[in-house]
Amino acid sequence: MSTLTAAPAQARVAQSSRRGMSRRRKDTIAALVFLSPQLVGLAAFMVGPLVFALVLAFSDWDGFGTAAFAGFGNFAEVLSNPRIQRSVLNTVWFTALQVPGLMISSFVFALLMQKAGKMLSVYRLCLVAPLVTSSVAVAAIWLWLFNSEISPVSNALRSIGIQSPDWLQDPNFVIPAFAIVAIWQGLGYQLVMFMAGLQSIGSSFLEAAELDGCSGWQKLVHVTIPLLSPTILFLSITSIIGSFQIFDYIYVFMDSNAPEAARTIVYEIVQIAFREFNFGQASALAFLLLLSLLGITALQLAVQKRWVHYAE
Amino acid sequence: MSTSTTIRNSRRSASEDPKRRGLHPRRIAGRTILHGVLAACAILMALPFLWMLLSSFKPLTEIFAQPPALFPLQWTTEGYEKAFAGADFIRGFWNSTYIAVTVTAVSLLTSCMAAYAFARIEFRGSKPLFMVFLATMMVPAQLTIIPLYIIMGWLGWVDTHAALIVPAALFNAFGVFLLRQYVKGIPKELEEAAELDGASRFRIFTTMILPLLRTPLTALGIFTFLGQWNNFFGPLIFLNSDANFTLPLLVNQFKGQYGADWTALMAATTLAAAPLLIMFGIAQRQIVDGIALSGSKS
Known part of the structure; x- marks a missing residue:
């Protein structure tokens, strides 16, 4: 050789x-x-x-004239602005609702789909279709479904005696509403990933566990989930990064006048940069977003050794 | 011990044998529940699309009917007439398509070339440069879009499709990364034999590497095309005039103008969503494989 x-x-x-x-x-x-x-x-x-x-x-510049050095002024202004603070909280709240909701529901679907047999492609067609649709079209549909007056959803809820909230106008429900749309659209991606992951788990592991007398639940907890942990890590990193950047739905729902309860970090960046033409502050906020994403990812990679299991 | 194994084996073979599967009442119940749950969820997921499609054929008066019905009582293409009168969807479709196709074709080629260089050619600085490519995947688009907007202003590219096409076609860190993994997986022996025969790197790349990359290129192509066709953020920032608008921008603009005219809006949304939904229905397997492959890195 x-x-x-x-x-x-x-x-x-x-x-x-x-x-x-x-x-x-x-x-x-x-x-x-x-x-x-x-x-x-x-x-x-x-x-x-x-x-x-x-x-x-680090500058004061509106796109015209000369720029002036601003030091950490932009960062200080961004961090002390109560409206932006609220937007950061909204983004974190959205992430807290969307990321686990998405991951658990797509994982459960992936498990169920394993036994779907011939119907698999039919189910998958329905579950993955929102993924290939543009977020603008998705938001336009949900704009209607969230309209409490004419929505078939609130009508159905009303018929069983539940008063549906005015999703997009109610400050308490607007972020959960975004999360519902994001889960609806994002489910297909994670479903496909989990199904691919499940497929790559050799049946030998599960059969061995079965021979050892493991119940279905034990197999899930001790065999399937540990073997899927690299997929779970990958999806949790990418979905947190994605959810911190939520923008499209809000812009379609609210245009450029979203109330404070519905604004997120990226929405602020776009408004500050392209409505107020304060390029410095918008860039400072975008850098803070990058730093937080790097921090969160680094943290996830640091603790991965404790729970992620790589099959050799 | 041996008996318990045989029992388990026989149970397994029973589950694999479709004729005997029906003999177990518990199995039938289990499968019915499974398919019931899956079908209900699948319908629930598809319902917003059905609602969109069916409402687009309703007259406006039926929108406010109580209780709302899924199917139109009276079918009409009023919504579509208004949609076509209110915005140039043909043009939007053409803009979206040619931008997505151009970006996909060029970025596949440039990513492939870079991937080959990183995987096969030894040169000083190869590793650090590759690390730079990897690191840029963490950078959110919102950070670079502000300077890009200013740069496009200097280039005179604001409100042109070049602002969308050129950056995406010339820079695709994810594509370079994904394809490099695949090139690394191709055995070197053939190339070395070809090199001995005097084949140039260009020949080796075009005749030996490219054909072997068909699977990841298809997957990456689908992924890139979907992302470009559905892109909202870039066009929103860079494009101003209606004639240049892509489909997502047109729908958003249409919503602003015809916000209360739900049938027209649903017709417009259907027009924007239908091409990819139809494509997905036809090529479901390839698209799903493409999505799956995009995550199967390293």
């Missing part, structure tokens, strides 16, 4: 020296050629804007 791999290497050395350019230089040039489109993209549309955003976060 070693002679087999050594042979091409020797040939390569011979070949490149014949052409008069070192192998290493040729490789670097080839790599640059293959990487060039994405490198241009990385520089122009990611690293450049990031540096620019950092500069903006």
Whole structure:
């Protein structure tokens, strides 16, 4: 084996020296050629804007005239603004409702779907359809379903004697309403992930547990969930990041005049940047969002060793 | 011990044999409950779509009927006529489609090239550069959109589709990451043999690597297309004039103008949602595989 791999290497050395350019230089040039489109993209549309955003976060600038250095002024203003504080709380509340709700319901569905047999593709079609639909269309449908006067949902609730809240107007119900829509739309993604994860668990593990006399519940807790823990970790990281960035539904529901009870971090960023043209404050808030996301993800990765089980 | 194993084995084979499965009353009850729960939930999930579709064919007066009925009493295309009169959905459809197709095609190619370089070519700085790509996946779009908006202003690209297409086509960290994993999984021996025969890197890439990446490229393509077609945030920030609007923007604008005209709004929403729902119905397996693959990293 070693002679087999050594042979091409020797040939390569011979070949490149014949052409008069070192192998290493040729490789670097080839790599640059293959990487060039994405490198241009990385520089122009990611690293450049990031540096620019950092500069903006420390300046006072409305897009016109000259910018002035603002120090930590933007950060201080963002952190002390009670409206933004409320928006942060709303976002956290939304995440607390949506992330566990989404994960538990899609996990239960994935378990049930394992035994669905021939009907699987029919059920899956219904459960995944909202995922391929644009969030604007989704929000337009729910705008109606949340309208307490004409919604068939509140009508059905009323017929069994429950007064349905005015979801989008009631400060106590507007964030749960967002969570309901987000769970409805996000279920398909996690369902597909969990089903793929369940499929990759070899039946040998479950059969072994069965032979040891494990009940269905014991199998679930001691075999299935530990073996799915990498999927659970991946989904919890990505869904928290996603839920911290909720924006589309709110904008479709409320346009640019959402009440304080319905605003979230990204909604604030967009309003501050593109309504008030306070690029500095908006960038400062966006940086704080990035830092919190990095912090939360780092925390999740730090504690993963205690509960995530990687099958060898 | 041996008897208990045989009992378990026979029970297992019973569950696998469809003819004998029906013999157990408890099984029948279990399966009925399972399918009952799943069907109820599936219908519940599909109900908002059904409501959207059926309401779009109602006359406006029926919207306020008490109690509301799922099916229209009188079918009409009034809503669609108003939708087409109120906004150029054909144009929106075309804008959404060509932006999504262009971004998907170009970004697949550029991500593939970068993935090949990271996976196969040894060069100084390869690892740190790859780490930079990975790290950018954590950056929320809202952070870069403000400077991007200013940069697009300088380039004169505000209110043009270039502002949406060029950044997405030239930078796709997730795509580079996903494809690199796949290129790494391809055995090297064939390429080394080809190299000995004097094949250039470009030949090796186009004739040996690309064909083997069909599965992840399809998956990534579907994923990218869905994201672009449904994108709301980027178009909302960059586009101003109606003629440039994509479908999600058109629906949002339509909602602002015809907010109280629910049948017209539902017709507009149906027009925007239908193309992908139909596509999903036709290619469900490929789309689901694509979504699953996007998470099966490392």
